[in-house]
Amino acid sequence: MEAYLDIALIITSIALIASVILQSKGAGLGGLTGGDAGGIFTARRGVEKLLFRVTIGLSFIFFFLAILTVLTTG
DSSP states (O other): OHHHHHHHHHHHHHHHHHHHHHHTTTTHHHHHHTOOOOOSOOOOOTHHHHHHHHHHHHHHHHHHHHHHHHHHHO
């Protein structure tokens, strides 16, 4: 059971990292380090909105798997 949780946690973390990197598509390398040159908030539409919701879902799954892993090993 612990091995399956570890594998699920690794896959979820890789997917979460990829979704966060894909969200900063227009910001360039400066956006990844915090040097965002953007201005006001923009509305998310289409793929950006879907990617935003997928990122939120992946973060909840990652948090749940992390807590579940701690509870099963401890």
